Structures are given as C-alpha cells and as structure tokens.
Amino acid sequence: MYCHQCGEHVNYDKDNYCQACGAKLEKEKVRAILHSEEISEELSPHRINEKASQNFSEAMRSSFAKKELDRYVGDRRKIKMNVEQVFSEVFEKHTKDEAEMLFAAGTRATTPKLRDIEATWPKPWLFARVFLIFALTYILLYIGINSFNNQNTLPGLIVVGSFAGPFALLIFFWEMNAPQNVSIYETAQLFFVGGAASLVAALILYSIFPVENMDVVGAVMVGVIEEIGKLAIVAYFIKRMNPIYILNGLLIGAAIGAGFAAFESAGYAFRYMYEEGLDSMLEIIFLRGWQSVGGHVVWSAIGGAALMYAKGSEKLAPHHFFSSKFLKFFIIPIVLHALWDMIGWPYAVLLLIAVAWFFIYVMIHLGLKQIVEMHDDEERRRRLSAMT
Template sequence: MTTPKEEEISTSWPKPWLFSRIFLILAVTYLFLYVCTYMFHNPNALPGLIVVGSFVVPFSLLIFFWEMNAPRNLSIYEIAKMFFIGGTASLVTTLILFSIVPVYNLNVGGAIIVGVVEEVGKLVIILYFIKKLNPKYILNGLLIVAAIGAGFAAFESAGYAFRFGTMNGTDFMLSVMFDRAWMSIGTHVSWAAITGAALVYVKKAEPLKGEHLTDAKFLKLFAVPVILHSVWDMPLYLFQVFNLMYIVLIIIAWIFIFTLIHAGLKQIVRLNVGQ
C-alpha cells in the first residue's frame, strides 16, 4: 500500500533520517551493555555487547539504503531475509571458495585472493536474489545487495570480536569492534552495493542471464569492489598511518555509490518520460 505507481516515484534526492535514529538507538544500547559488562563486571552482557557492537554500523547503513530506495517496492520482510539468510549464505560460499583457494599469508598476493574470493562469494548469493526478485531499478540493486553485504559484515565482525576477545582479552576485543565498526562504512556493505547496482544497471528490466555477467560494463564496475577490497587487505603499512589508506578507500567507494544513486534517479526519470 506504500509503493507508489511508477509515474509517481519521486526523482528528487531522498532525505534519509531514520538510519541516524537507528544508529543512535543501537549506540545507546551498546553503551548500556558496556556499562553492564565493565562497570558491573557482569559477563552475561558480553554476548549482547559483541552482537550490538558488530551490527550497529552495518544495520544502520542498510536502513540508509532502504530509505534511498525511491520506488519503495521491497518489503521489510524481504530485506530481513536478505540480511540474515543472504548475509550468512554469502559467508558459507566464501568459506567454500577459501577451502578451494586457501590464503596462507596476507601479503599482496594473498590480499588479492581475499578480495576476489570474498566478492565472488557474495556475488553467488547476490545472483540468487537478483534472479529471484528480478528488479529493474538500479536503486533496488543497491538495496538488495547492501542487505546481503550488511549481513556479511555484521556476522563477520561478531566472529572477529569473539575470536580476538578470547585470544587477547576484552580490551583488545573492544578495539577490534570499534575499528571494524567505523571501517564498515566503506567495506562489505558499500562494496556489495556497487556490485548489485552494476548487475541491475546492465540487465535493466530483463531477467538475469549469463551474458549479463560477461558484459563489459558489469565487469568494469564489479572490478571496483574487488580492487578496493584487495587494497584494503594489503600490508601497505606506510599508507596506513592515521588510517589514511582506509579513509581514502572509503571515500572512493562512496563516490561510486553516490554516482550510482544519481544514475538510479535518472533511470526513474527516463522511465517516467517513456510512459
């Protein structure tokens, strides 16, 4: 009942605000769990601290992309399914690929393998949902795949927090969670969103076909998250001073995202004109 007719879809830039409130709610929840854990030394709050700390930024980003989806044609149920099922399924496909192409050292070559494997692993699940839902709007592609990327990022961060917490103590765990939280602004969610928008940009209103995956336009755009991911994991310590490299990579990712959002709004204008 809230999905507008195609000719009624707004073509102006959306003004998202809900994602910031969601972020604030999750941040306050994290703060209370932190107080329970460290001020009152209650270990029962630790699992909640890990989960909320890992979900706060990816989930807030997902809400941002949901607000930017001008066609408003994807339900919360579908988004939740892609977040939970799509996110965990992409982790499984990635682990399967790593069992075939293992990475022993995270040097330059290893970082490239990680970038390729993880982005291809997410792509496998992305293809399923794009094929199933057959979206024709670029903005749909951004949202669908941001949901999968957000799930991937959230569950992966929770795993890192738990593992480093058990190995090195809770102080180190908090440091890992904080770093992965702010860095997730420009990692799995944004990388996956670029891939999803690229697929829909290429296929348009057609059903997804194999030829779309070999389309030069898609391959060029898909190369962006692969390259960004690979460089992100490279041991380029000189460029990591003050997190400069990560900040630059985040900015590059969001330049592509805002460009794709603009392309999505222009697409709606063209569809409206063609009515």
Template sequence: MKCPHCAYVIPDEVKSCLNCGYNSSSPDKTVEERNSLFYEFAHFVDMVPRVERSVEPKFRNIFSRVFRSHSELEAERLFIVGTALTTPKIREVKETWPKPWLFARVFLFALIAFLGLYVGVSLFQNVNFIPGLIIVGAFAVPFTTLIFFWEMNAPQNIAIYRIIYVVFIGGILSMLVALVFFDILKNNINPITIGIAEELAKAVTVIYFVRKLKYRYILNGLLLGAAVGAGFAAFETAGYALRGLISGSYHTLYTTILWRSLLAPGGHVAWAALTGAAFCMIQGDKHFELNMLIKPKFLRIFILAILMHALWDTPLPGIFPFGQLILMAASWILVFRMMRKGLKEISEKKWRFTYNPFEPSKI
C-alpha cells in the same frame, strides 16, 4: 495544509512534508557549511557533465533532514513502504535525491544499547552482557548504513522485512560460499585471492536475490547488495570480536568492534552494493542470463570492488587506518554516483511511461 513544493497533504502534528521533506522553517545553509569538507565532497560527487544533471536537488542537500525533529507518524510511514498496497507507481516516484533521516536515529538507538551493554560488562563485570555487546556492536554500523540505503531507494518497492531477511540469509549464505572458495584455494591465500573469493561469494548471493524482475532498478541493486554486505560485515565482525576476547582481553574486544565499526560503511557494505547496482544496470527489464556477467559494465564495477578489497587487506606498515579511509571515500563517491544513475534511470522510465502508456509491463 498542503506542501508548496509537491502539494502533499501534511498532517497538523507534522512539521515537514512526508513526501518531499520540505520545511518552511528550516534556515538556509551558512557560508561555513558551504565551505566545509563535506560540501567539497558533495561537489566532487556532483561533478558530472551538465547535460546529465537532470536529477535535482544537489547531493549536498540529502542530509538536510537529519537534524530536524520528526514525529512517530513520519517513521511509521517509512516502515510500511514496499508492500503490494504501499509501493508507488513509477509515475509517482520522485527522481530527485531523497532526504534520509531515519538512519541517524537507528544509529543513536544502537549506540545507546551498546553503551548500556558496555556498562554491564566493564562496570559490573557481568559476562551475561557479552553476547549482546558483541551482537549490537557488530550490527550497529552496518545496519545503520543499510537503513540509509533503504531510505535512498526512491522506488520504495522493497519492504523492511525483506531487507532483514536478506541481511541474515544473504549474510550467512555469502560467508558459506566464501568458505567454499577458500577451501578450493587452500594455501593460496593472499589479499588478491581473499578479495576475489569474498567479492565473488557476495556477488553470487546478491545476484540470487536481485535476479527477479521485481527488483530491476539500479537503486534496488544497491539496497539488496548493501543488505548482503551488511550481513557479511556484521557476522565477520562478531567472529573477530569473539576471537579477540578469547585470545586477548576486553580491550581487544572493544578495539576490534570500534575499528571494524568505524570502517564498516566503506568495506563489505559499499562493495556489495556496487556489485548489485552494476548487475541491475546490465539486467534492466530482461530475464537473467549468464552472459550478462561478462558484460563490460558489470565486470568493470566488480573488478574494481575486488581491487579495493585487495588494497584494503594489504598489510602495508604504517598505512592503517589512513589507507582504509581513502578507500572508504572512493567507495562512497562511486556509491553516490551510482545513486545518481539510479535516479536518472527512474526519470527515464517515467518519461517512457508518459509517452508509452500502452506498454506498462516494460516500465
């Protein structure tokens, strides 16, 4: 059958459209759902002037596919995007909000793996499970968040193998660059200098990966920035978890992984994603130049990331974790608004392609 929304041919064993996510059997939202806290958050994200609301459907609908059943064919189709043979042309890219769902499955798999390792350590007292416990616990939430960014990358021009490469190489490289900055600072370590050193290190790494014109979309910057941030956050969490185990107990190990995992989406992942998106926004279709880094559009986002990082690390008594939760919400409001800008950018480039068909190199 064909999807009534986009005319995409739907295989018999698939319940939802593989292209736009349409499902005729899905019920409408209830009044309770519309009045929920998430819908209030969604309304705030959508608060932009009406003349700029060219991207539909509303933000509140992007999680509508999470709790639906999905076939293996749908997952397989997602994992093959981004290659030379599967990257869509700009005129084929939809400028509406994507409807991600795979990230929730990834989190479920990681949670099951972590619980199995936890049983091996706590119930059977087997120390061979500890390395796996630390690694899975450190990567579960950052990688889940990264898969969400990957599904939201509407151009679908970055393959999953490339993302994994950026997670590991970018995460390690950004941590090494941060250590260089900390060595320069020596004894001048405080929340402000920590924010500057770590965000600058991630910015340098992100710019290294997104400077190529192949990754010129704002959504590409968000994704590759999130990949660097996820690697940084996961390796840092693994280090703190190991320190907690050495200096404390299993309880310290578990609480370290728990709290850092809960707060991971609003920290390094979101800040690096915003920096990457800001750089792609000012670079556009141009080749990289150093003077791009002093453009106000980039500096505003980058300085904001530094300030949020500094506030996050400020040791105010009695504020943990409420201050971090507020900063997390603020970070994700900015992330979703940047996604809206990215979708609007695609809409504009599709328009340029339609009315300038003889200049494909600029699209």
C-alpha cells in the same frame, strides 16, 4: 521505444511492425512526439528534477576526470550530487509517526506506481536514529560488563557492537531506494539469510582456493573470493525477486554485504575476546564499526547495482555477468577490497572509503536517471495511446 499496442520494446528505426503482436508502428506520430519533446525537453518536470538532483561538488573532480568518468559510465550528462542536501534531514526533528510510515513502505499496499516515484535524491534520516538505538544499547551493555562484571552481557555486547554500523548503513540504503518497493521485512531477510549465505559461499571458495599469506597476491585473492561469494548470493536474490531498478540492486547488495560484515565482525570480536581479552575485543568492535562505512556494505552495494545496471528490465542471464556495463563497475569493489587488505595506513583507508562512496553516488545517479527515462517512456506510451 515501446509498441503502442502491446507495450513491448521495438526498434522504430528498423522495424515497420511490432515483432510481438504484429501491430503496424505509427512512425510518423512517434517522430512528431519526439520532435515536440526535444523542443520542450528543458521544461520537462522530470528533466528539471534530474537537474536538481545533479548538484554535485565540482571540486571532487578535475575537468579531465569528469570527461573520463562520463565516458566510463556511458552517460554524456554530468554525474552530480549534493551531499549536504542528501543528509539535510538527519538533524531535523521527526516524529514517531513519520518513522512508522517509513517502515510501512514496500508493501503491496504502499509501493508507489512508476508515475508516482520521485526521481530526486532522497533525504534519509531514519538510519541515524537506528544507529543511536544501537549505540545506547551498546553503552548499557558495556556498563553491565565494565561496572558490574556481569558476563551475561558479553554476547549482547558483541552482537550489538558488531551489528550497529552495518545495519544502520543498511537502513540508509533502504531509505535511498527511491522506488520504495522493498519492504523492511524483505530487507531483514536479505540481511540475515543473505548475509549468512554469502559468508558460507566465501568459505566454500576459500576451501577451494586457500589463501596462505596476506601479501599482494593473498590480498587480491581475498578481494576476488569474498566479492564473488557475496555476488553469488546477490545474483540469487535478484534472480528470485526480478527487480527492474538499479536502486533495487544497490539495496540488495548493501543488505547482503551488511549481513556479511556484521557476522564477520562478531566472529572477530569473539576471537579477540577469547585470545587477547576484553580490551582487545572492544578495540576490534570499535575499529570494525567505524570502518564498516566503507567496507563490505558499500562494496556489495556497488556490485548489486552494477548487475542491475547490466540486467535492466530483462531476466537475469549468464551474459549479464560478462557485460561491460557490469564488469567495469564490479572490478571497483574487488580492487578496493584488495587495497584495503594490503594497506594498514589509516589515511589510505579513509581515501578508499571516499572512493567507494563516490561510486555509490554514481550508482545512485544512474538509478535516478533510469527512473527519469522510465517516466519519459511511460509518457510517450500514454501519448501514443491517446493518438491511436
């Protein structure tokens, strides 16, 4: 709850006066408002939006699994989504003007106020167009090397092929950022600078904790080292930008994970070309390209969202990294990363991708739920202000 005078958080159960400004708390008025909200809660537009956004596939989880996940997340409400609805705009026709309007989002002039933020599942589509641009560019560069044996197209082929999957996926997370408060310029900065910095952070950790063999212990070490390395850079940008939304953390994590994945894939492609030839390079670009949908991008997105889930509206502090809210989610990308490196079976990789995306949708749900609660808090403050 908030103080009607200064807007600071207060405890209406224990305090009689605001600890920040000293104003007397109007407890009876607050109780009356809360009582009226309980009566009309089912008719609240925000609750209706929330329920509409929770149209999940029930077949994904058993009754026991639903109860366990709800307890794990700390939310009594069901975690639901509608995948078909989220991607419903991908195959619809969109104009150039619509794309330009999207790219204008996140600036000081275009960032919506809290009351104007939609608490429903976004319907991204621009990411698919971005991927098609990368794919067309890749095909043209491939024709240059395959049909004309022009070596000048090789660097472009490596870069475009390695960046296509991670960057297009990043645009998806940028579109899913319902607050629309991070510009494409900031996102690109996170991708390039943050991605390169996270790669260097992981290399520093590898120099301290070298991994000799990719056995079970080695795979776990790789998962821990690389996820912590990326998280360190995610935390830096969260500290600097000081966002308040879980969906912001999801985007920041995805951007840094996408940069890490793109630079790493380009490195692998170059090594395979140098050591084994062009065909091996093309194979590794394709393999890492489609696998990027369930790799570093989504792992870091989960970590970034988990950190914001623990931080909330507070400034980032060391105790947030030891919060159960953070740790119970951050362990997921570490485990998924370790299993990914242990198992080479294709169907197992698909299962790991599905698990990672399930938790991505859980974090998106929590992000939208947070916006609903912020809407409700703002409405309470407005009503309290009107009554005083």
